Amino acid sequence: MIEKKIYEFNAVDVDEPNLYENYFPYTEIPKIKFNGKTIDMDIPEEIWITDTTFRDGQQSMSAFTVEQISRLFDYLHQIDNGTGLIRTSEFFLYSEKDRQAVYKCMEKGYDFPKITSWIRANANDFELVKSMGIKETGLLMSCSDYHIFKKLKLNRSSCMEKYLGIIKQALEQGILPRCHLEDITRADFYGFVLPLIKNIQELGKEAGVQIKIRLCDTLGLGVPYQGVDLPRSIPEMIQEIKNQGGVPSEALEWHGHNDYHNVVTNATTAWLYGAAAVNTTIFGIGERTGNCPLEGMLVEYCQLKDDKKINLTMINELRDFFENEFNYFIDVKRPFVGDDFNMTKAGVHADGIMKYEAIYNSFDTKKILNRPVVIKVNQASGLAGIAAWINNYCSFVEDDKVGKKDPLVLKIKTWVDEQYERGRTTSISDEELAAFLGRHK
Structure with missing residues (x-):
C-alpha cells in the first residue's frame, strides 16, 4: 500500500472541466490564439x-x-x-x-x-x-x-x-x-x-x-x-x-x-x-x-x-x-524515401540536372541516401529530359554524355510524341526506353 502524502504542489480543482472551447470549438477547426510573447531559442548541446x-x-x-x-x-x-x-x-x-x-x-x-x-x-x-x-x-x-x-x-x-x-x-x-x-x-x-x-x-x-x-x-x-x-x-x-x-x-x-x-x-x-x-x-x-x-x-x-x-x-x-x-505502401512523393522524392519528369528540370545536378537536387542523394537522381520520361520531358534519361540510365560521364541534338535523342522524342498523340497518359517506363535504345543504337 502506498502511504497517502500531502504533496507540495496542488492541482487547481474546477467544478467543470476546462476544455478550452475557445481554442477547440468542436464544430469548427481549432483556433490559434496569439499573445505576442517572444521566447528565446535554447537548443541543448546534445540532442x-x-x-x-x-x-x-x-x-x-x-x-x-x-x-x-x-x-x-x-x-x-x-x-x-x-x-x-x-x-x-x-x-x-x-x-x-x-x-x-x-x-x-x-x-x-x-x-x-x-x-x-x-x-x-x-x-x-x-x-x-x-x-x-x-x-x-x-x-x-x-x-x-x-x-x-x-x-x-x-x-x-x-x-x-x-x-x-x-x-x-x-x-x-x-x-x-x-x-x-x-x-x-x-x-x-x-x-x-x-x-x-x-x-x-x-x-x-x-x-x-x-x-x-x-x-x-x-x-x-x-x-x-x-x-x-x-x-x-x-x-x-x-x-x-x-x-x-x-x-x-x-x-x-x-x-x-x-x-x-x-x-x-x-x-x-x-x-x-x-x-x-x-x-x-x-x-x-x-x-x-x-x-x-x-x-x-x-x-x-x-x-x-x-x-x-x-x-x-x-x-x-x-x-x-x-x-x-x-506490404506497406510508401507514398511516392514522401521526402527521402518515396520513389519520386528526387525524380524529375519536367524537361526544364532535367536540363538543369544534366548541366549541374545540384541545380535541382539539394544534396548528393546517391552518396548520402544511396538514392541517385531519377529521370522519368513523359509528355513534358522534351529533348532535355530524354537526353538526361539516357545519360542517367547509361551512367554516362562527361565526354560520353549525349546532348539534346543527338540523333538518338531526336528519334526517341519522335517516338514518345507518337505515344501521347495516340492517347497514352502514363510515363514511359525505363524498360520501354531501354528496349528502344537497344534497337536504335
Whole structure:
C-alpha cells in the first residue's frame, strides 16, 4: 500500500472541466490564439532521437512477428552506427510474443538503441519490467480535462494523487519512470500540468534520480510559432517546464502526431527550445495520421548538428524491407524515401540536372541516401529530359554524355510524341526506353 502524502504542489480543482472551447470549438477547426510573447531559442548541446515503432507505431498495423521486430531493431542499430543518436527503442511487454521480441533484441548486446518498455501501472507489470532487467519504463498519465473528467471520471486532485502514487510504486521497485503526459496540448498547464511536473521532480529528488517527462501532443495540436497561447505553444510550454518546473533538457522528450501536417516542424521546435529528445517511428507509422517519422528527424538532426557518422544509406534498405515484409505502401512523393522524392519528369528540370545536378537536387542523394537522381520520361520531358534519361540510365560521364541534338535523342522524342498523340497518359517506363535504345543504337 502506498502511504497517502500531502504533496507540495496542488492541482487547481474546477467544478467543470476546462476544455478550452475557445481554442477547440468542436464544430469548427481549432483556433490559434496569439499573445505576442517572444521566447528565446535554447537548443541543448546534445540532442537525440527515441523510437516507439514497436509500441505506438505497431498499434496501427498488423502485429509484427518476433523476427520482424528483430530485423527492424537491427536496422535502427545500423542507422545509428554507434553514435547514440537513436538512443532508445520502446517495447510492449504485454504478451509472450512481446517479451520474446525483447529478449531477442537484448541478446544482440547493442549499446544503441537501448531497450525501454511501456506498461500499465499495476504491480504485476512493474514486477515484469524488473524481472526482465529493463531499467526504464513509460507510464501513461493523461493530463487534459478531456481525459481526467470525461474518460477517467476523476477530478484533478485525485488524478494527480493517482499518478504520483504510481510513480512511487515504480521507484520502490527500482524502476526509472518515464511519465507520458498525454494530451498535453489541450491540458490546463498551470492548473494541472506544472503542479504535476513539480511534484514529479520532488519524488525524483527524494529517490535520487531524474525522472523523464514525455510531452505527448496526442492530437497534433501543438504549434511551433512564437507568441501563441498555452496550451498549444511548444516554445512557451518547454520554456516553462524548464524554468518553472526545473526539468533539465536531458529529461524532456517530445512525442508528436501529424494530424495538422506539423509533426516534423513541431519536433524540431521542441529541440530548438530545450527538449533534448524527440520520439519517432519508422516512416511515421502510428495512429490516425501517424507519429513523427524517423527519417525526417534524422535529416533535421543533420541540418542542426554536424554528425557524419550515422548511416543514412540504410534508410533505403529499410524502406525496401518495410514495403516487402509488410506490404506497406510508401507514398511516392514522401521526402527521402518515396520513389519520386528526387525524380524529375519536367524537361526544364532535367536540363538543369544534366548541366549541374545540384541545380535541382539539394544534396548528393546517391552518396548520402544511396538514392541517385531519377529521370522519368513523359509528355513534358522534351529533348532535355530524354537526353538526361539516357545519360542517367547509361551512367554516362562527361565526354560520353549525349546532348539534346543527338540523333538518338531526336528519334526517341519522335517516338514518345507518337505515344501521347495516340492517347497514352502514363510515363514511359525505363524498360520501354531501354528496349528502344537497344534497337536504335
